[in-house]
Amino acid sequence: MLERLFQLKAHNTNVRTEILAGVTTFLAMAYILFVNPSILGETGMDKGAVFVATCLAAAIGSTVMGLIANYPIALAPGMGLNAFFTYTVVLHMGHTWQVALGAVFISAVCFFLLSIFRIREWIVNSIPLPLRSAIAAGIGLFLALIALQGAGIVVGNPATVVGMGDLTKPGAVLAILGFFLIVALEARKVRGAVLIGILVVTTASILLGFSPFNGLVSMPPSLAPTFMQLDIAGALDIGLLSVIFAFLFVDLFDNSGTLIGVAKRAGLMGKDGHMPKMGRALIADSTAAMAGSLLGTSTTTSYIESAAGVSAGGRTGLTAIVVAVLFLLALFFAPLAGSVPAYATAPALFFVAVLMASGLAEIEWDDITEAAPVVVTALAMPLTYSIANGIAFGFIAWTVIKLLAGRTRDLNSALVILSILFVVKLGWYP
Secondary structure (H helix, E strand, C coil), rough: CCHHHHHHHCCCHHHHHHHHHHHHHHHHCCHHHHHHHHHHHHHCHHHHHHHHHHHHHHHHHHHHHHHCCCCCCCEEEEHHHHHHHHHHHHHCCCHHHHHHHHHHHHHHHHHHHHHHHHCCHHHHHHCCHHHHHHHHHHHHHHHHHHHHHHHEEEEEECCCCECCCCCCHHHHHHHHHHHHHHHHHHHHCCHHHHHHHHHHHHHHHHCCCCCCCCCCCCCCCCCCCCCCCCCHHCCCCCHHHHHHHHHHHHHHHHHHHHHHHHHHHCCCCCCCCCCCCCCHHHHHHHHHHHHHHHHHCCCCCEECHHHHHHHHHCCCCCHHHHHHHHHHHHHHHHHHHHCCCHHHHHHHHHHHHHHHHHHHHHHHCCCHHHHHHHHHHHHHHHHHCCHHHHHEEEEHHHHHHHHHCCCHHHHHHHHHHHHHHHHHHHHCCC
């Protein structure tokens, strides 16, 4: 049955290798089980329900990806998108988490339609690569600021806006040591480095009496507090158009980049340089995002950590199915997730920020018409506490600078239209 479903021989793999690859991928991305409830919980959402929604969304998304696309790519609620959900849409803009879930659902439906009608290629190709790299880096800087806040290393200051916190406090010290540990383990190619870092900091915090231990295993918490609680009607407000666009835009490019990157590493790219079954993979992703919003979590997306499983030999959807099963088993570890303090997840956030900021290396810094919009995009996200604002400022800056510099060949209709829409949004519907 497995041979018929996943064509193992054709992909030069076997069941044992695929299981090992699935376990490897799960260990690389399991940190989301602790980070996602911590982030979304700040909106007032029940952390236990978010934990269950995270497990189920990851299991559903990975299963769909494995079955319909037969790719060794796992899915879970995306980093950056969950921060945007909490810190921008809910805490900064003042919308309820129910409305934010509605925006996630609408963006997922739009993503699904773009995948069905193959409009995705036109959108992706119309956005310059430097802007895509800038958006990823900007999200990384946004995550870094959130991590430093969560650890108490950066605090508010009425005179300078931000300032340094008390580095002698246990949370700050443990967070710093946790980050050093994660980086060192990653450098040594240790599987599950981020997960190990979170668990080590949590264990140290509990043993030293800085945080309580809620237990290890139990029956899964109730999903009722978040299940089907999304407010779609509230999300249709015109002021939320940029929010829906930001969810859609970031998910679209994050997915495209992840899918292509993992497919290249797995040797699954076609001879023409294109990724076979890309449409199916994107449909799986958008379906998972819709399911996640119904369950009660932010946008579910493909994980670049799937590359860890590919490095271990994963080549088919069976790898993704193994990840799905492990996320279902993780449902019984909710007490452990509830024992993780914010300063234990902060090192993981900062490490992800380091990885995302690496995209800045691809920028041609000698070309000021590219460097300027990239810096505007990347800095606007953390400094305005909004991914959507960063995207808007970046598009506008790129279009106006290229136009004034006489570099109209670097512009296209999609860029100009989106820039005009962003000007209208920022000017009349802030």
